[in-house]
Amino acid sequence: MSNKATSPKDYSVVLEVDPDESELEFQGFATTSSQQGLQGGGRLDNNKAQNTNASTSFFGTSSFLPEPNAAQQTQGQPSLWQAEYYAGYFNVDTNEVLERMLQSVVPTKNFLDTIAANPDLYGPFWIVTTVIFTMFVTSSLSQSIIAYLHGAKRVYDFTTLSFAVFTVYPYVGAASVGVWATTKYFGCQPSLLEIFSVYGYSFAVWIPIAVACVVPSDLMRWILTLVAFASSAFFICRNIFYIVARSNATVHKALVLVVLAAHAAVALIFKIKFFSYNVGDVGTGDE
Template structure:
């Protein structure tokens, strides 16, 4: 009690000294100073359209400290991704939606190489193994067929798929960088974001190639065309906002080139790994007439 009375008297003395110097000053008690202060945060309204969503997504995206590409930390960050993020990006590549930009809504300035690397590796395995199995199923039972594993197709598939997932994004990124300097309305992603889009877009081909084991040509074409359309729409929806303000012919030519290379990949894989086995007509059986042997009596 004595300490509380002394504290109160000390407070009164300080207030009296303050009022003596500045009569209009306001004073706060010790209990008011100890009371927690509350701050009010003003939230702005939600913006409409893809552009507003893009700005909000970029603000919510985690900002990572980037390292030089010659350092080990730079490549380590590209594999620093959890399972939920990879599954979300794979799911988005299966269900492309207009107005939902894959890079802005799912990568969020955090591209990774973990997903694209393993998607390409899985696609290489499925397209070669299932293609080999499909050929065996169609040719099994024919007397002139001798089964032999075609290991060279693994090399062919690896070169084609990884070249498509790296060289095509490199060419597209370089072209958009050049157009960005020519036309002010053109923008582009970073090189790793471009590679990430192409890598995840190939995920739709994995289940389609597995289903190609069914030995029906029309069914195979339908499955691969569906996968090609889903995968192609991911690329078109991702890069259209960057080229739509460019020259009309250049914008159409850029999207047409993206689609054409994508179609060539799908058709090439279908014709090389899941080629149609032509039914060879049975050779007619020819019978030679029996020779009549005549013996002459001596």
């Protein structure tokens, strides 16, 4: 064996391995265990994805439940039963809500395109709530004015407020779910969130109408009620047509008739319960 110094070239020869054994020589066992963990996690992720797909296949694309926003996806999606899950759908400013209210009264653009980037529940909830209190206040104010002019004592009826609450909220909820379920049955791809938005924002026109119905003319109150009904019903039906047009499905025309009939019934209730008053309706008492 030679005693000469080993050159760098010799080292490269010594470190040379058989190509057939390269995979065995350079396998890291610590990495392998990590990879096994990742593979196990991948199987769990696949199971979660399968469960999610099963839910989505029932509710459809743009489905029953609102999708989490980008912040929720980054930080981890909270549970459906936690308030944080819905926080993103109340993340709108005053200008956005006012713009959407204006579009519901003067529908010059596709409302669904407007709310697509940032659908909200804030506007629909507070618009409906404002309508309820506005109708109660203006109705009570009208009764008080008439009582004062005729020298009668006004007895406030707070059951009117309860009646409004148990009429408007259930109507918006039931009508939204009904339209969603029907359009989905016919093969459309509806989103319950956007239908809630449509029904909620459709009530925006009732706020100024409720104030205007303080006028003492019953004929004028009928005209104002019809205007509010026509405006809100047109807005609802127009957006239902947009939802149907997104797919090749054909929805029975009876859906539109049912929507119009239900909305007309609510408008009639508003007129009779909140916008109809005369001296005979005013509670009297000792001066």
